[in-house]
Amino acid sequence: MDFEVVIIGAGVAGSSLALALAKEGMDICLIDKGAPEIKGDIYKGRTAALNLASLDILEELGVRKGIQNYLTPFKNIYVWDSEGTSSLEFSSDEIGQPKLGDVVTNNAILSGTLSLLPNHKNLRFLSGDSLKTLDPQEESMKVCTEGGESISCKLVVGADGGLSSVRELSSIKIRTWSYEQKALIANLKAEKSHKNTAYQVFTKNGPIALLPMKKDNEEYLSLVWSADTDYAENLLALDEPSFLNELERKVESVVGKLSLNGKISSYPLHQLHAKDYYAKRSVLIGDAAHSIHPLAGQGLNLGLGDVEALANRILRNRRHGEDIGSEKMLIEYSKARKLINLRMMGFMEVFKNGFGSTNPWVRLGRNMAFGVAQKAPGLRKKFIKEAAGII
Ligand SMILES: Cc1cc2nc3c(=O)[nH]c(=O)nc-3n(C[C@H](O)[C@H](O)[C@H](O)COP(=O)(O)OP(=O)(O)OC[C@H]3O[C@@H](n4cnc5c(N)ncnc54)[C@H](O)[C@@H]3O)c2cc1C
Incomplete structure (x- = not known):
């Protein structure tokens, strides 16, 4: 069995990438061990605060329309510390936007992406099967599943979450701490x-x-x-x-x-970051590449950013008749996303440590920094745009 790309994991990241590539006519195989059909309440479970950039990606994939009823706009952010010494308040009005993003459950987004998969005849969804082995060759990758499928492709994508098998089988090292x-x-x-x-x-x-x-x-x-x-x-x-x-x-x-x-x-x-986002003919997206503290519900924004960045590069190479699993392209993707993901992870750490600290010097520094951020219009706008994902 031959496909251009095999995607392991049909969470939000994997199913979105499958749609992005399949809608451009690529032959895609999507595999998930958990058969993640949405059962029960769509409002249950984890939630994400999707920024405007992520909403644009869902719009482009045709997912947004189907989940419109499950989106709740957030227009303001109010952050404070329980000591009553520091606070920040931002509104979408300050950057001329009607909202900063939408809050939505993981289940709602999945219901939207998974319902669109059958529209694409060139997309095969192996639900209830899981990755067993990877065998990278010079020109292709051989993927074997526990269910006995043997698939040849140009590139395998690990969208299989924090405990990624693709990452492990590709010997990609991680940095993690609880x-x-x-x-x-x-x-x-x-x-x-x-x-x-x-x-x-x-x-x-x-x-x-x-x-x-x-x-x-x-x-x-x-x-x-x-x-x-x-x-x-x-x-x-x-x-x-x-x-x-x-x-x-x-x-x-x-x-x-x-x-x-x-x-x-x-x-x-726990915090997790893959030291590399790629190996020979394999690449990581979403939680397989990075898990961040959920303090601002940002995990999925990073994952959807990976989807867009990787899909654009795969489609570009394909259009130009170039190898869609080339090392050059994977390095380019990895560099671009690492920069953005590490910046967001660092930002979350500053917030967590700055606001969470009991050290008086850290608190003094934090209060001064947030005092400036609260009053300086340029800095405020930059911060709000960053939160809305429009930088
Ligand atoms: C319990 C929980 C609660 C969370 N709560 C929040 C929150 O409140 N706010 C927030 O921003 N973020 C939260 N997160 C993080 C956020 O949900 C993730 O960033 C996001 O869901 C990651 O999406 P993903 O598609 O990359 O991975 P996942 O959603 O983890 O999807 C991975 C998919 O891969 C499949 N898979 C795994 N291994 C294999 C294999 N070997 N073969 C085949 N398939 C495989 C799984 O079945 C799954 O469907 C939470 C995460 C978890 C686990």
């Missing part, structure tokens, strides 16, 4: 309107994000509470009223009384 934190994820109803604001408070046990959501015209909030592991375990052991009391206290009742809408789920947090 944050010693867990993220608690839940849907909340609030007494007051969220006013399409993304709230973020930094407490001494970790940052808490409340992202604005809407379902059937009813407002709710998506909680991402990143808490030190011991404290997170204590929170998970609390009964519902005590959990909500603690949360209201930590977010200083910024949206009034809170109630839970469903269950709380949790996952351990």
Whole structure:
């Protein structure tokens, strides 16, 4: 069996890349071990704050129209620290945009991408199969699956998440460390309107994000509470009223009384960055290349940026009759994305460490820096544009 590109992993990154290439007529094989059809509630699970650049990518793929009802615009960002010494507030009005992005669940985006896959006869989706071996040759790559498929292609793409098999089989090294934190994820109803604001408070046990959501015209909030592991375990052991009391206290009742809408789920947090994004005839995108702290819900923005950058280069080489798995192209992709992904990861670390620190010198520096950012119009605009992904 021959394909031009084999993509391992049909999460948002892998399924988006499959659409981007298949719609240009390429022969694509997409493989996922988990058969990620959306079962149950589309509003459940992880949430992302998609910036304007990511929304443009989904528009280009034809995905945005189908998920329009699941998108909630966020127009303002309000960040503060629980000591009451520092805060930042930004609005889309300041850069002449109607919004900074949309909040949406991972499930909603997946429902959009996966529903479009059958439209492409040149795209084969092997659902419920997984990668077994990779055998790179000079001109091609041989991919074998646990289900017994043997596929030849020009390039294999690892879109198989944080525990990427493509990364491991390609002997790509990683740099990783644990944050010693867990993220608690839940849907909340609030007494007051969220006013399409993304709230973020930094407490001494970790940052808490409340992202604005809407379902059937009813407002709710998506909680991402990143808490030190011991404290997170204590929170998970609390009964519902005590959990909500603690949360209201930590977010200083910024949206009034809170109630839970469903269950709380949790996952351990770590930072991961692949030292290279490519090896011979294989390349990484999305969480397979980088996992970042979810404090601002930015993980998917980076993944969709990878999709666009890689798709453009593959299609360009193909148009020019050049090898779509050439080392030259993979180096070019890797360099371009590393720069952007590392900058965002660094930015998140500055925020996390700057706001999260109890060190008085760090706090003094942070307060001075954010004082300047709050007042300097040029810097404010740059920051807002960065958050909206329009730089
Ligand atoms: C539990 C959890 C909660 C999160 N919450 C947030 C959040 O609140 N905010 C935020 O910004 N980010 C969050 N993230 C991160 C964000 O969801 C990711 O950045 C994003 O989903 C990554 O997309 P992806 O397509 O790269 O990888 P994934 O979504 O991980 O998709 C990988 C796919 O590869 C498949 N796969 C894996 N191995 C194989 C194999 N060997 N063969 C075939 N298929 C394979 C899997 O079945 C899966 O479908 C969370 C991540 C997790 C795991």
